[in-house]
Amino acid sequence: MVAVRQVPVYFYSSKSGMVRQFANALGRPVFDIGERDVRQSVPDGPWVLLTPSYKTGNLDNDTIPEPVKRFLRDPQTRRRLVGVMGSGNRNFGSHYQAAARDIARRSGRPVLFEFELQGTQWDVEDARDMLEQLDARFAERAAAQ
Ligand SMILES: Cc1cc2nc3c(=O)[nH]c(=O)nc-3n(C[C@H](O)[C@H](O)[C@H](O)COP(=O)(O)O)c2cc1C
Structure with missing residues (x-):
């Protein structure tokens, strides 16, 4: 039997490391978008993004971490994205999970x-x-092709 590819999770986590802790418990390949070589790479197939939200108080209420934005600049990376996971805090009210959403x-x-x-x-x-x-x-899907 052919081993099933585990969809990798690319995450960003700040110094407080809460997302990192979660990512490391997933038991599958995870990559830290905070690292430059990861940020400059392109996933080799379908991948999932895991991001926290950070309300920074700027005018457009942007909450997407800058390294995540940079990683998503590559069109092929964007095409291969299959879905988004988010970490947030309900105390942020209407901004809860704003980045992932x-x-x-x-x-x-x-x-x-x-x-x-x-x-x-x-x-x-x-x-x-x-x-x-x-x-x-x-x-x-791969088997049907
Ligand atoms: C300055 C600051 C701003 C935040 N803004 C939001 C927000 O807008 N929406 C939200 O759901 N969570 C917000 N959070 C909560 C974080 O997204 C959440 O704690 C997340 O787990 C942090 O992950 P990390 O420790 O891996 O960076 C904020 C946290 C901080 C410290």
Whole structure:
């Protein structure tokens, strides 16, 4: 049997590292967009973005971290994006998950999963299940081609 490709998760995490902690618990290839060589690479197939939201107080209420914007500049990277996961904090009210939701809307891709801060162990399990279903769907699609 051919091994099923695990869809990689590309994440951005600030110094507080909450998203990093979640990403590292997913049990699949994860790449840190904060690293320059990762940011300058192009995913080799379908990939998932995991981003926090950061309200910076600028006029256009932008909450997408700059490294995430830079990574998404490449058209092939954008084409291969299959969905977005977000970490946020409900204290930010109407800006809750603004970055993940904004990227999803602009790219026409779904928000696959949302959690607060570093997530709970149940969030991790649910995200792992969701990503495994995604792997299986891509494997079926590849087999049908
Ligand atoms: C300055 C600041 C601004 C934030 N803005 C938002 C926001 O607009 N919407 C939201 O849902 N969460 C917001 N958050 C919460 C973070 O997205 C959340 O804590 C996330 O888990 C941080 O991930 P990280 O520690 O990996 O960077 C903000 C947090 C900080 C410190």
